[in-house]
Structure formats: C-alpha cells, structure tokens
Amino acid sequence: MTRRTFLRNVGLATVAHVVGCTKVIPELAALTANSVNSNTESKSGKNKLPKWKGFNIPDYFQPDPWYEIKHTPEEYFKWVADWGFDFIRMPVAYPTYLNISPKKQFISAEDVYKIDENKVEQIEKTIYLAQKYNLHVSLNLHRAPGYCVSTGYNEPYNLWNDKSAQDAFCHHWSFWAKRFKNISTGKISFDLVNEPCYRENINDTKSKTTAVPGTLYHNVAKAATEAIRKENRNFYVIAEANNGYAAPELADLNIGQSCRGYYPYEISHYKAPWVYPDPAYQPTPLWPGNMGGRYYDRAAMEEYYKPWLNLVKQGVGVHCGECGCWKQTPHDVFLAWFGDVLDILTGNGIGFALWELKGDFGMLNSNRSDVQYENWYGHKLDKKLLKLLQSK
Template sequence: MNRRNFITNTALTATALSLAGTQAWATPQPKNKLPQWRGFNVLDFFSPNPAATRDATTEEHFEWMHDWGFNFVRVPVAYPYYLDIDRTKDIKPDDTYKINLKAVEQIDALLEKAHKFNLHISLNLHRAPGYCINAGFHEPFNLWKDQAAQDAFYHHWNFWAKRYKGISHDKLSFDLLNEPAMREDMNNQLSKSSAVPGELYRKVAKGALDAIHKENPERIVIADGNEVGNKVIPELADLNISQSCRGYMPGAISHYKAPWAMKDPEHAPEPKWPGQVGDKYLSRTMLEEYYKPWGDLVQKGVGVHCGECGCWNKTPHKVFLAWFGDVLDILNQHKIGFALWEFIGDFGVLDSRRTDVAYEDWHGHKLDRELLKLLTKHA
C-alpha cells in the first residue's frame, strides 16, 4: 500500500470510528414511560367511615402545591367510604356493590379542584373489596382467594372508568391497589403476610386493567409493588401497567416508634443516617441496592413512580432530612417521581407535630420549611 492510500484508508477508518462513537453516544437512553410526577397524597377519603374523615383539602391547598412547583396528587380511597350501607353491621359481599353517588360526588369535587391548578390526580383504592394493608374494617372476603372479591374489585374499577371516561390521561390515572400482600387473615393487620404469588397478582391486575380499558384504552394504570409496595412485579412487565414503589426503606428510619409498624416501638433503637441502628448499618449504599430493580424496570420500558414516601414525626428531623435527601436523589437519578405521604399531617410538610422543628406560620398552618426546600429541590 502506498503512502497516499495508507493516509486515505487511515482517514476513512478514523472517520468511521468517530461516527460510530458519535452514534453510540447519541443513542437515547430509555426514559421513564411515566412522567416524573412530584407531589403529595391527600387523605380526604382514606377512612372507610365517612364520619371519621379529616378536614377537606381545599382549593387553596392545591394552589399552594402548584405555586410551590408540584404537579401530582395521589388520592387513596377506602371503597366503603362511598358505599350506601348500614355501618352498624359487618359488611356482606353483596353490599360492596351498593355505591352511594352522593359520596362519589365528593370525590368528583376533589378532582375538579385539583384540576383547576393543573395537578395530575392518581385515584387509588387504598382499601379494595377483600384487601387493605390496614385493619379497622371487617372485610367479608379475600381478594386473593375469593372470586367474588375479585369480581367486586373489577366492578369498582369499571365504575370509576365509566365515570371518568372523558377525563384526559394527562389529568387522571388509576392506581389499582395500595401495597398488596398475601395475608393470612384479612381482618388482622398483624397476621402473617408474604408476597402475592406473581401469577395471581397478574390475574387480578389484568382483570382490573381490562375493566378499565374497556371504557378508556388510554387510561394510565398503575400497580403497586408486591410485598407491601417493595418488590418489582416481573409478571406484569408485558402488560400495559406501570408500577409504583415506596420510599420508606428502612422502616427503622421512616417508621421509628410507629405503633402500627413496630412490635415494640418504645424500645426501638435510635435512628441514625448513616450509622449503626440495631444490628444493621444503614447507608446510602443500601438504598441504591433497594432501588436498583426499579431503575432496571425503567430501563426495560415500564413506567415507574413512587406513590408514597416520607417519615413519621418521631424520627429526629436532621436524621429524617439526611435520609430523605438520599431517597429523593436516588429516585431522581432513575427519573422516578414521588408523592409524599402526606400533605397535611404527621408525615406532612404542614402540621406534622414534630417537636424539633422551627415551624413557619403559613396561613394558620405550621410549615416545615426545611422539608419543603428539600422537596422543591427535586420538584
């Protein structure tokens, strides 16, 4: 090969390698199929008893969320809230079909208020026929074992799909079931629990998906992670269903001294972040390992959102913020949005009743400004 041909071939090879490198560099990385929504849970319909509800979320509350830079509201609903039943007696399977339209109109009104401020609503059945992560209401059957419970579950989602058929998927999504698990006794919160068998979860989720998409094929549908929201559900990956993780790991931080989450809350080891807590060293590395399967799911083209996150008010504020900063940062690295549990209340940015916070007065509420700054940093 003469010198001229050598130079020409070398130049062509270099150009080809350069173009190949440029092309590889320019190849877009998979992005989260879901928008990176950021916002709050509001608990207007969280209780199965309408008489035990909290103060209503107002237009002004939604305006604050919008003005602070948030765009998402998850609405956990207990299905008995909107039933027309005799609440002095245990509910029967047939009662689960007795929908009270006046109660439903209250949910309609909440959606309308939020949509005035361009907030996306995720409607979630926190308690569904035959299952809830919490006790406090007698379930007449078991969602995972009884076809009658599954049929009622599909009926409720078909009802909501019909009612909100005309609302754009940009404004409304459906979150099928809060924090599923296979529990031995549906009416005993402390009974033994485990993951729902994957194929069973698929059957129930697909039944609800079909009931929803029968009315509106564009509706975004989300399934909470298995084993109380913690585990990716590979059996759903080929369905048109996104998945929702949680921002509570480790519970020694997020639920310190919580009586509903710990067997001996008064003797729980003092939380540190990072640091040795009980028999475990808690650190950012453990969070990165915990969220890796969720990040991998995003890379596979499945939408992922963190439907709940936050920390009860007994954890020292500095520890909470240090830990939560890592949680939000890791979620952001995976392009996963989040919803704080809750807006107003013990986990919230307002009126959390912490004893170690210098609250700021905010229109009669006590605002945790440091927490808000951390949230808005990622909003």
C-alpha cells in the same frame, strides 16, 4: 390509627386460582404510538411514567368505620401548585362511597355494589379541585373489595381467592373509569390497590402472610386493567409493589408500578406506635449509620432500589406513590436520609408523592418538636422540607 398499618412484616401468599371479571373483556387493541402506556417505545431506560411530584391527600383513605371524613380545602391545592408540584395521590377506601351506614364494620357481598351517587360526587369534587390547579390525580383503592392492608374492616370475601371479590374489584374500577372516560389522561390515573399482600384470614392483620404468586397478581391486575381500558385505552394504570418489592411478573401488562420511599423503616417509622409496639427498644436513627445491627448508607439505598431501576430500564414506568418520615425521627436525620432517597428516585426519572401534605408525616402541621416552623396562613410550614422537595 394516625396512618394505615404499615407493611413492615407483611408478606404475600401462595394460592392457585384463575381470576377475571364476570364479563370477559376482549384483548385490547395495540395502543397508539403516542399512548402514555405504549410498549412501542424503545427500552432506553427512560421512565415511561411522568416524573410527577406532589403529595398524598388521604381524605377518603381510612378504612376504620369510626373515621370522620374531612375534606381538603381548595386553597391547599392552590398552594401545592404554587410551590411547583403537579401531582396528588388520592387513596380511597371504597366503603366511603357506598350507601351503607358509616359505622358499619361488617360489609356484605350485596353492600359492595351499593354505590352512593352523592358520596361519589364528594370524591369527584375533590378530584376536580386538584385538577383545577393542573394537578394530576392518581385515584387509588386503599381498601378494595376483598382486601385492605389496614385494620378496622371486615370483608365478605378475599380478593386473591374469590372470583366474586375479583368481579366486584373490576366493577368498581369500571365504574371509576367510566366516570372519567372523557377526562384527559394527563389529568387522572388509576392505582389499582394499595400495598397488596395475602392473608389466610383477610380480616385479621395479625394472621400469617405469605407472598402472592406472580401469576395470581398478574391475573388480578390484568382483569382490572382491562376493565379500565375498555373505557379509555390510553389511561395510565399503576400496580403497587408486591409486598414492597418490584413485580417483574407484571411487565407485559403495559402498566406502571408504584414503589415506596420508606426504607429503612428504622428511620421512616421511628417510634411510630402502629409499627413498633414498644418504642423503647428502637435504635436511635442515624444517617448514615448503624441501626439494629446493620449499617445503612446511600450505597445500601441504591442497592435497595436496583430492582425498580431495572424495571425502568426494561420499559416499565415507575413512580413512588408514598414516601416520607414519621414525626419522631430527628429532623436533621430525616432530611439527610430523605435527600438521598429523593436523589436516587428523581435522578432516575422517578417522581414521588409525600405522605402527606398535612399531618404527622407532612409538610404542614407535622407536630415535630425540633423544627422551626414558618407561619403559612395559620398553618405551621416545614420550610426546610419544602425546599428539599422543590430541589428535586
């Protein structure tokens, strides 16, 4: 799998369950007036999250046990900063820092707590390399105890159903928050769990999915947020879209939310083999244009993002944690569409992170057949894409 299984048809689910950590954390004191997550700001429509702009660095994101971690060299972070960006999202599969066999697919409840200091230090090193170049790092659990949107894993429990999974989830976030408790909140934030959804069988991505109830998602996010802010009450905490949709049910938690820049998927994931098993039946991408019996244009895009813009107006911080386009989409169509995506986001104060810096969705070595690349220290640079990103 070149990238994690995409959430095209993922729903979330109906479950009734009260969640929380084993140790109940008291309600947080009111945040200071200048807190990065303060609710004391007027709901003027100004985004409460910074307009971070940058890239995903997926060194540690892959949940598949066969995945070989390749650490991003330091010069990549220097290039990102030199190009004028200020943000790195770092998705992490938690087994990558456990003291277990790297080939172990079936993780036990006991394994989940076996944190390996040496592996943690490798992740820290990558974070500090980014921060060395004044890049804010958003640490995300792409695979969390009891949940992952992707294949290639087997969890001992379900994050949404089982208190033991929720306790482990809080434990991991408490661990990371303690690790960085004395780091400036301008340098690090915590993105709770990648693309939450619900499956009756958490280990089978082909099983039926339904919507996670707002109350359930609220309680899981609240418990983890309290675990994090017990260490530093001013930390940025970000919750991901509920099945791709804005989650107004989380609005009272004093946390941000993360949307995606992949709509419509007929453009962003054209011929992506893990999304469309048979590429022959995909409509040719156009922008604007008719695809799959529906007309897509900027107006349709603006309608799609309305719920996110409404969150901003309500005083909830919003950031686009992933965006971009698979290599098979014609480059001119990609840039025309992506320009509108970024216009809508950044025009409303919402920053973004391209998936990814290097690779088939990226700006370096994207393997597109219709791009005239520039040589960049031995890499192939998509200069048109760089200029588009810099212009926003």
